[in-house]
Amino acid sequence: MNWSRKWINPVLDKEFRLRMRTPRSAFSLLAYILVLGLIALGFIYITLYLGNQGNQPFNSSAGRMMFYVLSFAQLILIAFMAPALTAGVISGEREKQTLSMLLTTQQSSATIILSKLFSSLSFMTLIIVATLPIYSIVFLYGGISLKQMIFIFLFYLFVMLLLGALGVLFSTLFKRTMISVIVTYGVGLCIFLLTGILYLFAMSIVQRSYYSGPPTTGTTYSWVGYILGLNPAGALISLFEPSFSKQAFLLQNGNLSSDAPIQLWQEFVLVYSVVIIAALWISIRRIRPVARRKHSHPENGLPGVKTSTGAHS
Amino acid sequence: MIDIQHLSKRYGNFDALKDINLFIPEGTVFGFVGPNGAGKSTTMSILATLMLPTSGVAKVDGFDVTQHPKEVRKRIGYMPDFFGVYDQLKTTEYLHFYGASYNIPRSEREQLIPQLLELVNLSDKSDVYVDGLSRGMKQRLCLARCLIHDPKVLILDEPASGLDPRARIEMREILKELKQMGKTIIISSHILPELAEMVDEIGVIEHGEMVAQGRVSDIQARLRVKKVLHIRVMDREEELAARLQDEAMVSAVLSDNTGIHVHFSGGDVEQVQLLQNIISWGYAVISYHEAQTNLEDVFLEITKGGAAV
Ligand SMILES: Nc1ncnc2c1ncn2[C@@H]1O[C@H](COP(=O)(O)OP(=O)(O)OP(=O)(O)O)[C@@H](O)[C@H]1O
Ligand SMILES: [Mg+2]
Numbered sequence: 172m173n174w175s176r177k178w179i180n181p182v183l184d185k186e187f188r189l190r191m192r193t194p195r196s197a198f199s200l201l202a203y204i205l206v207l208g209l210i211a212l213g214f215i216y217i218t219l220y221l222g223n224q225g226n227q228p229f230n231s232s233a234g235r236m237m238f239y240v241l242s243f244a245q246l247i248l249i250a251f252m253a254p255a256l257t258a259g260v261i262s263g264e265r266e267k268q269t270l271s272m273l274l275t276t277q278q279s280s281a282t283i284i285l286s287k288l289f290s291s292l293s294f295m296t297l298i299i300v301a302t303l304p305i306y307s308i309v310f311l312y313g314g315i316s317l318k319q320m321i322f323i324f325l326f327y328l329f330v331m332l333l334l335g336a337l338g339v340l341f342s343t344l345f346k347r348t349m350i351s352v353i354v355t356y357g358v359g360l361c362i363f364l365l366t367g368i369l370y371l372f373a374m375s376i377v378q379r380s381y382y383s384g385p386p387t388t389g390t391t392y393s394w395v396g397y398i399l400g401l402n403p404a405g406a407l408i409s410l411f412e413p414s415f416s417k418q419a420f421l422l423q424n425g426n427l428s429s430d431a432p433i434q435l436w437q438e439f440v441l442v443y444s445v446v447i448i449a450a451l452w453i454s455i456r457r458i459r460p461v462a463r464r465k466h467s468h469p470e471n472g473l474p475g476v477k478t479s480t481g482a483h484s
Numbered sequence: 485m486i487d488i489q490h491l492s493k494r495y496g497n498f499d500a501l502k503d504i505n506l507f508i509p510e511g512t513v514f515g516f517v518g519p520n521g522a523g524k525s526t527t528m529s530i531l532a533t534l535m536l537p538t539s540g541v542a543k544v545d546g547f548d549v550t551q552h553p554k555e556v557r558k559r560i561g562y563m564p565d566f567f568g569v570y571d572q573l574k575t576t577e578y579l580h581f582y583g584a585s586y587n588i589p590r591s592e593r594e595q596l597i598p599q600l601l602e603l604v605n606l607s608d609k610s611d612v613y614v615d616g617l618s619r620g621m622k623q624r625l626c627l628a629r630c631l632i633h634d635p636k637v638l639i640l641d642e643p644a645s646g647l648d649p650r651a652r653i654e655m656r657e658i659l660k661e662l663k664q665m666g667k668t669i670i671i672s673s674h675i676l677p678e679l680a681e682m683v684d685e686i687g688v689i690e691h692g693e694m695v696a697q698g699r700v701s702d703i704q705a706r707l708r709v710k711k712v713l714h715i716r717v718m719d720r721e722e723e724l725a726a727r728l729q730d731e732a733m734v735s736a737v738l739s740d741n742t743g744i745h746v747h748f749s750g751g752d753v754e755q756v757q758l759l760q761n762i763i764s765w766g767y768a769v770i771s772y773h774e775a776q777t778n779l780e781d782v783f784l785e786i787t788k789g790g791a792a793v
Contacts, residue, residue: 181581181584181585182585188577267568268564271564272626275532275560276585277554277557277585460535462553
């Protein structure tokens, strides 16, 4: 009771109640698990009856394969789910005409934004945790360590945070939920697809110039790898196989003994942490009107800080 | 308590508010009147820290709404003209949420909420989902929500809109009670007679400008330049009507089965003079009185020409 009073602020409390009282939440949970479960069953069916007809269907390589398939499916599901759950949190209140009353309370802009993001993330975490039984099939096969699994789940959490922060940002900036959802999916698509396509494209150009140009012995890895580090799928693979980062940076015939400048997932986390912080910062500043500097108050160094966060006063 | 100076608001290149000046002393109930699109809601959202003025200053209890919004929010209860509720919450949960949002401890809220529900006559709905309340009940619930942190100032944007006559009367009773509690209330409405009974002052806004402002009776008096006199005589009514037509300061004379209606532009002295004339002409006057001009007429009068004051 005591901890809940300390940690659960009124906005969060309200968000949790509202979220868990709508039947939609239960349905989306069911649908999500159903999709992932079907993918798992489909995979088992394929490996058992169509693919590997050998005498060892439950080997560790099949286990790893299934883990990859599930993990990618999960990543794609998250990409679809996170914007849907977050791109309406502020604009939805605006459309339901409850926002103005919320904004006249004593809750700070940061509390409102972060609580709304946190409650959406909590629900997504619940969904991800609910898929764990499906993952347990993987352990039947073996070939995956618990540590790897935990890393993958933390990575999901980060991707949800990223898409969630963007969803909240657009939900704050745009008046209409519809537009906010579309823009969030658009940006999500860029992060997921555009970076991948750009990588392949840049790689092919660099490779060509590598062969046609004068032979160089100095650099064995290329900047092109950094593009792949912006792609969630690339980062995910680098979590499975640490050597993948090296391959991403290496040109063909490069020196295999040289290390990658940075692991892809590390780059991913670094770059997008900045994006997340920026998105949340802008959301917090923009949810309430920002007062311009008043010349009569020169001591208020940062214009609008008081208005946007309400931290002082 | 509320001090607005040279307040202006532009939307793009449309002036929604032009140099509004307004001072509302503590404990005053101020009626804010104007036709659609006059700028009432705009003024009120600026006071509620939801919108920034383009220029000018607005202060609540000495705190500038743009510089110290958090202090202002502590002191105001704001009821928007259109508002929604969280359907999935029960009435008490709804109030608990807002109470907690104003940092009121739970133990205090437990005591406060039944009292507030009592005040707005919703005690029997305390365990009902907000979704299931009627429009009028939601309106009263929203009023209870405004009061939860015991604000000094209430900013009520058309609290009676969309209510049936009975619900309007209920709302008015609640507001009277709040007035007795010493709150400073600024309330907007299109319907003036409704306000007349309870407001101390009115301000009439039109096209973003304050066109009249002051005590209700003063405004009424100032606008009573042109009044309607109602005269009944024993006999020879038509003859008198024809005769009055030629009197100075009389613009029109209508006569029907209730008597003669004279549109008269004189003051009190001229009004007395006219009565004396009629009597000296030998008519037996049964009644001679000024027809009641209600606030509705005042409102139409002010907002029709703009040059009324
Ligand atoms: N967000 C906005 N963007 C552009 N113009 C606006 C906006 N909000 C209000 N206006 C304009 O400002 C003017 C004043 O609007 P406001 O809502 O303050 O009027 P009001 O007096 O409350 O009217 P009503 O009685 O209809 O509620 C209107 O002409 C309106 O069209
Ligand atoms: Mg309005």
